[in-house]
Amino acid sequence: MRGAPAMSISLRGLIKDYGDFVAVRGVDLDCPTGQMLGLLGPSGCGKSTTLKMIAGIEEVTSGHILFSGREVHALPPGARNIAMVFEDYALYAHLSVFENIAFPLRVSHRPKAEIAQRVGAILKLLRLEAIQHERVRKLSGGAQQRVSIGRALVRKPEVILFDEPLSHLDADQKVQLRSEIKRLQQLQGLTSILVTHDQTEAIAMCDVIAVMNDGELEQVATPQTLYDTPANTFVAQFIGEPPMNLLSARLERTAGGVVIDGPTWRLPISDRHPVLRSMSGKDVTLGLRPEAFWLTDGAVSGTAATVTGKVRFREHRGDTDVLLVALEGAPEGAEIHVSADVPGPSPLREDDRVCLAFDDSKISVFERDSGRNMELDTVAGVGIAA
C-alpha cells in the first residue's frame, strides 16, 4: 500500500495575533517531502496554534503557508488533502474498527469493492485485522489510536498532522505506538508534522525538530544536534532527561591560556573551543549533561576533570541512578548542585561524599546574558532558525 505522492510544507513569516496576545510570532520553517517534523515546546508555546493554521482550522493573521510551493491561504481545510490524528482519538465509539477506518471513504461514496480493498490494506498495515469487527470503545487506548491513524491513512492524504497522539496512553502503549508510527512514516514516506510537549516522543519519531518557546523558534535541527549542540540554554534544558546542568562561570586568561573559572573548579580550555580562547573576561553559563559524569576515586587522566560534593538526593531510574550532588567549595549559604546519571543501583546514600569526573570536551558554553551557545560560530549545521 502506498499513499498519495507526499508534498512538502513551508511556513514563511507565520504570525497569529489574538489581539490580547500573540501566539505565534513570525515562524519560518520547512518540512521536506517524506520527513517527519516535530513542533516541540512547553504548554502555551504556540505549537498547536501553528498546527491548526497548517490544517486550516485556525485563521492566519499574516505570513504564508505553502504546500509544495503553493500558497494554501484560500483553501478550506477539506481541500488541503491533509489528515489529522488527535490526542483523544475522535473515533465513532458505536462503530467497529473496520467501519471507523472506512468512514471517510463511505462519506465520499467510494464503491464497495474499493472500500473493502483499501480498508483491508490499512488493517494489514496496522496489524488490526484480528480486531476489525470489534467496537472501538472496547479497545485499549493504544489500539484506538492505531484505528485513528488508519482512518487518517485510508484517504491517502499528502500530509498527516499528529496532535499529541500519545498523550493519553499508558507508558507501555506509548513506547509501542511510538515505534509503529516511526516505522509507518518511514516505510510510507509520509510527510508529517508532530506536535508534542514530550521531548522523548519528538526525539523518538522526528527527523527534524523545531523547538518553540513563547511563539518563536529556538532551534531547528536533528535530534542528535539538539542533544549535542543546543543553540541556547532553553533548548539545552528542554532536550534530555534529566535536564542539562547549567552553572555560572567566567572565562579568564592565565599564563597558560584561557581557563573556565567554574563555581568550584578551574578548567583549562581544550583545543576544541577556538572561539572561547579569544574571549577572556566574559561571564558564561556552563552546560554539562548529567550522563557526562562518571564516579571516580579521584585519579583521572587526559581531558577529564573532577568535582567533589555530597549526595543530597538519589533517584532510582533502573539501570541508572540520578544523584543530586551539592558541590564542595561553594560559597557559604549558596549550595550549587549538579545532577549526575550514574550506573545503578549505586550503593550511595544521602550525605555520602562523591568524586565525579567529566570529559571537558563535553562542556557546552553559553553567553551569560543571551543564553546563546558560544560554539555555534564554529559548528556547522546547527540550524538556527533564520
Next chain:
Amino acid sequence: MTHDGLHLHGLTRRYANSGRIGPLDLDIRPGEIVAMTGPSGAGKSTTCRMISGLERPDAGSVTLGGTNFARLPVPQRGVAHMFESYALYSHLNVAQNVAFPLKAPSRPKLPAAEIEARANALLEVAQIAHLKHRKPGELSGGQKQRVALCRCLVQDAAIYLLDEPISHLDAKLRNELRGWIRRRQTGLEVPTFWFTPDAMEALSVADRVAVIIGGEIAQFAAPEEIYFNPATPDVARIVGDPAMNLIDGRLESRDGGAMAFAGPGIDLRLDDALAARASARGPRDVVLGIRPSAMQVGGEDARVQVYSWEPFGKYSIITAMLDGTMVRMKTPRLDRFDANALLDIAIDRQGVVLFDGATRRAI
C-alpha cells in the same frame, strides 16, 4: 504529628459486574513516600478515593495513626487529596484556588498575610506565580495540574494523596518537581501516597512501590527490587524504560545437566545462579524476561530483524522481531539501523529473569 502511619487492611471495593479492587494490604510510615503504579483501570484512583472517603469500601479498613477512618467524618481525617481531574474552582483565580483549603471553616483561622505567603511560596516553586490572577479556564492542562498540586501541598495534612501529580508536565518541569516534592514530603512527619501510571516515575520518587494489576497488589517492595526482581511477568511488562522483553518458551535440561531456555528463535544457556534455581524446579513452561539494556548488537545468542529504530542522543532503542515476538533493545550505539535489517545479538545473562509459566511467579 507523629504516629505509626497509614495502614490498609483488606481494603476492598466490589462492582456489580463481579469486578473487584482489593483486598489491599499496605502500610506507609510517617515521612515515607509510597507510590502505587499500574496500568489505567487497575484500581489506582479507586484506592485513592477509598482512602479520602469519596468512595465507600465494601470490606476492610483504613487506619491512620491507629484511628479507623470509618469512624471519622471526612473533614476530620486530615487528608489532602490532589485529584487527577484537578477539580479546580472555575470562578476563583489561581491564588484563590491555592489558598482555599486554608480558609475552610473547619480549620483554625490564619492571618491573611500568612495564607498569602504560603500560597506564594508554592506557586513560585511550581513556576506559576506569574499566573496567579488567571482563572482556571485561561490555563493550559499542565498549568492547571500545578495549581491542583499547590492547593494540595499548601495544607497541613495528616496524609497526602497525590493522584498523578505531574503527569501532564514537560520533562524538565517533571524532573524538577519530582525531586522537590520528594524532599519536601520526606521532611514532613506524615505519609505520602503517590499514584502514577508511569512505573519509572514511581521508582524514582518513592521509598517503596506497590504495583497494582487487575485490582490486586502484584508486588510491594523497594524500587531496586521491583526493577531487578519483578515478581510476575505482569510487573515486568510495565517496569523499565522501555519495559522488559518477555518471551514464552520451555526450560530444558541439556547434556551434562546444564539448564537452557528454548523459545521461538532463541536457545539460551542460563548462568549458574539462575540455572541452579531453575534445575530445582525441573523442565517446564516458562516466560523469559530480558531487560532491553541486556540485549546488544553483535553476538551469537539470537538473530532479530529490525522493526524500527529510535536514536535518543545518549542511546538508541531498536525494536525488532525475534521469530514473531517483538523485542526492544537499548544500545549505546548511535549509528542508524534500517527497518528489516538482520542483526545478530548478544544477551547479557545478568539482565535475564525467569517466570514459571503456570504460577506466573519469578523463579
